[in-house]
Amino acid sequence: xxxxxxxxxxxxxxxxxxxxxxxxxxxxxxxxxxxxxxxxxxxxxxxxxxxxxxxxxxxxxxxxxxxxxxxxxxxxxxxxxxxxxxxxxxxxxxxxxxxxxxxxxxxxxxxxxxxxxxxxxxxxxxxxxxxxxxxxxxxxxxxxxxxxxxxxxxxxxxxxxxxxxxxxxxxxxxxxxxxxxxxxxxxxxxxxxxxxxxxxxxxxxxxxxxxxxxxxxxxxxxxxxxxxxxxxxxxxxxxxxxxxxxxxxxxxxxxxxxxxxxxxxxxxxxxxxxxxxxxxxxxxxxxxxxxxxxxxxxxxxxxxxxxxxxxxxxxxxxxxxxxxxxxxxxxxxxxxxxxxxxxxxxxxxxxxxxxxxxxxxxxxxxxxxxxxxxxxxxxxxxxxxxxxxxxxxxxxxxxxxxxxxxxxxxxxxxxxxxxxxxxxxxxxxxxxxxxxxxxxxxxxxxxxxxxxxxxxxxxxxxxxxxxxxxxxxxxxxxxxxxxxxxxxxxxxxxxxxxxxxxxxxxxxxxxxxxxxxxxxxxxxxxxxxxxxxxxxxxxxxxxxxxxxxxxxxxxxxxxxxxxxxxxxxxxxxxxxxxxxxxxxxxxxxxxxxxxxxxxxxxxxxxxxxxxxxxxxxxxxxxxxxxxxxxxxxxxxxxxxxxxxxxxxxxxxxxxxxxxxxxx
Numbered sequence: 001x002x003x004x005x006x007x008x009x010x011x012x013x014x015x016x017x018x019x020x021x022x023x024x025x026x027x028x029x030x031x032x033x034x035x036x037x038x039x040x041x042x043x044x045x046x047x048x049x050x051x052x053x054x055x056x057x058x059x060x061x062x063x064x065x066x067x068x069x070x071x072x073x074x075x076x077x078x079x080x081x082x083x084x085x086x087x088x089x090x091x092x093x094x095x096x097x098x099x100x101x102x103x104x105x106x107x108x109x110x111x112x113x114x115x116x117x118x119x120x121x122x123x124x125x126x127x128x129x130x131x132x133x134x135x136x137x138x139x140x141x142x143x144x145x146x147x148x149x150x151x152x153x154x155x156x157x158x159x160x161x162x163x164x165x166x167x168x169x170x171x172x173x174x175x176x177x178x179x180x181x182x183x184x185x186x187x188x189x190x191x192x193x194x195x196x197x198x199x200x201x202x203x204x205x206x207x208x209x210x211x212x213x214x215x216x217x218x219x220x221x222x223x224x225x226x227x228x229x230x231x232x233x234x235x236x237x238x239x240x241x242x243x244x245x246x247x248x249x250x251x252x253x254x255x256x257x258x259x260x261x262x263x264x265x266x267x268x269x270x271x272x273x274x275x276x277x278x279x280x281x282x283x284x285x286x287x288x289x290x291x292x293x294x295x296x297x298x299x300x301x302x303x304x305x306x307x308x309x310x311x312x313x314x315x316x317x318x319x320x321x322x323x324x325x326x327x328x329x330x331x332x333x334x335x336x337x338x339x340x341x342x343x344x345x346x347x348x349x350x351x352x353x354x355x356x357x358x359x360x361x362x363x364x365x366x367x368x369x370x371x372x373x374x375x376x377x378x379x380x381x382x383x384x385x386x387x388x389x390x391x392x393x394x395x396x397x398x399x400x401x402x403x404x405x406x407x408x409x410x411x412x413x414x415x416x417x418x419x420x421x422x423x424x425x426x427x428x429x430x431x432x433x434x435x436x437x438x439x440x441x442x443x444x445x446x447x448x449x450x451x452x453x454x455x456x457x458x459x460x461x462x463x464x465x466x467x468x469x470x471x472x473x474x475x476x477x478x479x480x481x482x483x484x485x486x487x488x489x490x491x492x493x494x495x496x497x498x499x500x501x502x503x504x505x506x507x508x509x510x511x512x513x514x515x516x517x518x519x520x521x522x523x524x525x526x527x528x529x530x531x532x533x534x535x536x537x538x539x540x541x542x543x544x545x546x547x548x549x550x551x552x553x554x555x556x557x558x559x560x561x562x563x564x565x566x567x568x569x570x571x572x573x574x575x576x577x578x579x580x581x582x583x584x585x586x587x588x589x590x591x592x593x594x595x596x597x598x599x600x601x602x603x604x605x606x607x608x609x610x611x612x613x614x615x616x617x618x619x620x621x622x623x624x625x626x627x628x629x630x631x632x633x634x635x636x637x638x639x640x641x642x643x644x645x646x647x648x649x650x651x652x653x654x655x656x657x658x659x660x661x662x663x
Contacts, residue, residue: 002139009142016058017147020250030055032253036309042091045309049230049257050079050098052250056228062145063125063225067108075101095260102231102261106270109231111277116224117196118281118288118336123222126241130204130223131211136160145225146201149245151299154351155202158358162205166365171209173369174346177429178292179217181342192341193287195219199294201243203348206294219289230257231270235492238456244350248302248456253310262317267324274328278335290341298353298360301458306484318496325495346429356520363516370512372431373596376615379422379434379509386434387414392505396448401463404445406438406505415626416612432510440469440501457492464489471499597652601625605641605659619651633662 004012014021019028029035029051036044054076060068078097082089116123126144133140138156141148159167182189195214199207211221226242227233235255278285313321349364351357386392389408396402411417423433449462458478465473474489475482494500508514599622601612612625624646627635638646638658646658 002143004139006139006142009139010148013142013148020055020147020247022247022249025247025250030250030253032309032311033307041309043094045311046091046094046098046260048309049254049260049311050075052254052257053228053230059145059225059228062143071101071105071108099261099266103266103269106231106266107273107276109229110270110273113224113227113232114274114277115281117222118194118285120194120220120222123196123224126223126225127211127221130208133204135204135208140204141201144201144241146241146243147246148201149243151244151350151352152200152202154357155200155244156204158351158361159203159205167205167209169369170365171206171213173429174206174292174294174344175210175213175217177346178214178342178344181344182289185342187340187342189217189219189289191287192289193218193220194222194284195289196222196224196291197294198238198240198291199223200238200296200350201241202350203294206348210292214292230254230261233258235495244296244299244352249305252304253307256313257311258321259311259313259317262313262320264320267320271324271327271331274331278331282335285335288336288341290343293343293345295345295347296350297347298349298351298357299456300352302456303458303478304488306479306488313496322496344429354520360516360520363520367510367513367516368430370431370510375431375509376422376596379432382507382509383418383420383422383434384414386420386436387411387418391442394445400450401446401448404447404466405443406502407440407442407469408436409439413626430510430513432513433506433508435504435506438469438502438505443469443502454493459489459493462489466502470501597655599623599652599655600657601638601660602657603628603630603660607659611660616652618653622646622648622650622652622656624648628660630662636661636663 018024019030025031027034029038029048032045032048035048035051038044039047054072057069057072060066060072075098078101079094082094082097112122120127129140129144133143135156138153138160141152141156146152178195179189197207197210207223214221224240226238226240233255346368347364348368349357349360353360386408390410391408392406394402394404394406409419411419420434420436423431423435444467445465447462447464447466449459452459452462459476461477463473463475464471471494474486474493476485476489478488479485490496596615597618599614599616600610602609603611611628614623616623624638629635639661640646640656640658645661
């Protein structure tokens with residue numbers, strides 16, 4: 001391959017992937033509809049799934065995983081021999097061959113998937129390509145074992161046109177966000193040794209610099225490719241290293257091929273393999289720090305066609321899959337504890353976004369590298385107001401049918417406590433949201449989103465009803481049939497659960513991103529509602545009504561306007577309101593770096609637990625907390641470690657600590 005021209009490599013690539021490509025898919029045996037048309041019902045559906053399984057060998061050959069190639073060849077020979085023995089074998093006898101293939105080799109594929117994730121010496125093929133190949137020569141793409149289309153070539157070519165300084169800036173934001181995620185959650189990164197990188201083919205220059213940055217943190221990278229086997233393939237294909245330009249209908253048609261083997265015995269077999277693998281590699285697993293994810297946006301809208309000829313899970317198999325995934329998640333958390341790992345995620349556009357791809361990419365670089373300190377203070381202002389609320393009412397405007405009441409967890413002392421996370425550019429990049437996990441009891445109403453993408457799939461006029469914080473009804477208008485619409489949501493949002501709770505209430509604040517999205521028409525106006533579906537979490541109980549409005553940004557002046565109205569009852573029972581308005585400068589596109597200091601307050605000079613801590617900008621007035629109360633003592637003021645009384649009119653020029661003075 002190294003001697004071939006890029007044009008020759010493209011032709012070879014087209015030949016290898018011809019049956020998957022959209023232009024040929026209508027008459028491909030990889031298409032279950034065509035296979036059934038030619039080969040008949042049950043047999044056509046089964047053989048289309050087998051063909052898809054064996055096609056994984058294209059990647060295995062490139063990666064020199066010859067054991068996988070031999071296993072695939074063995075499967076093909078066994079099925080071929082069945083046709084040699086019988087003119088028309090019974091589908092059940094053929095399915096039995098496939099069943100034992102998946103069961104027997106679970107201890108190869110499933111075990112290797114775990115080891116590729118946690119062991120950098122195993123998940124190293126892609127890493128070696130990135131670090132050792134000449135990334136300025138785009139022929140390297142064709143040696144990575146995935147289909148190379150326009151998106152991959154143009155992404156890599158555009159990154160090659162950027163200066164090393166700009167690439168460094170992009171990668172530094174990514175890796176530093178990962179590090180800050182550990183700092184902000186109080187987790188010890190020094191105990192970890194492995195970072196698992198997910199990314200789309202074409203972004204190798206960014207990943208290479210990120211790998212160098214992670215090395216300075218003591219982390220080695222592991223990168224595994226997206227799975228091509230039914231044994232390890234989930235319903236989300238963009239896990240690990242993946243290509244962008246593949247035929248999404250092909251992937252969608254085979255997302256339930258696991259139905260050929262899914263039974264209780266297979267579930268127990270796979271979970272046994274997982275536990276054995278983790279146990280045998282538990283010392284290595286202890287070093288796993290979590291994933292660092294480069295996500296993408298701007299792909300062409302894909303509306304999947306639900307084909308009756310494709311393998312489908314039965315109701316019983318759906319239940320088994322949910323149970324297996326739940327047990328697998330708990331098992332993973334046993335060996336890779338969630339409270340010891342973190343993650344980060346950043347997104348970049350791909351060429352399919354349109355003719356203004358280069359401009360949008362440049363704008364995205366600005367957005368992803370914004371100074372989080374400029375947002376931190378604005379978001380804290382919003383949080384201080386929200387923390388006083390009992391619930392938030394979300395009402396759609398115009399044709400939007402959203403009418404949702406979201407209960408908030410009550411605070412004993414909002415001056416010292418908070419229920420909202422001030423989300424800056426750490427685990428979620430870019431900067432710009434405040435979020436909380438709402439109380440389920442009393443959270444009710446309707447969420448309506450005219451258009452939204454979740455896990456790469458579009459939803460039109462998505463309407464979900466909630467009672468006590470859980471989904472009760474749902475529909476969309478993707479398909480003509482209401483049954484198909486409900487099934488689409490059940491499979492892809494509820495993930496086969498009968499109901500799910502609201503997990504997150506979030507308000508976006510990144511006005512730069514908002515302005516860019518409007519300018520290039522690349523985002524929907526319903527991100528607030530969409531954030532309700534983003535994460536599943538646990539919630540607790542609650543009881544004042546807050547109405548919050550985040551006004552649209554002034555793009556030129558970079559202003560964010562926030563209006564909050566709190567409704568409450570006086571002790572005499574009469575209603576009252578408090579209104580709060582604030583306009584703040586959110587972002588200056590010139591790269592201004594503002595210095596910040598921490599001001600900490602303690603109840604005694606021997607306390608290690610902080611009473612209240614503030615992060616303030618240089619030359620801000622010193623913030624002073626509410627006077628503390630202690631039984632049998634009278635609070636007289638604050639003083640520093642030398643006994644000097646706090647001057648409440650001073651401005652901050654350094655970090656400071658103050659201690660309560662008692663009589």
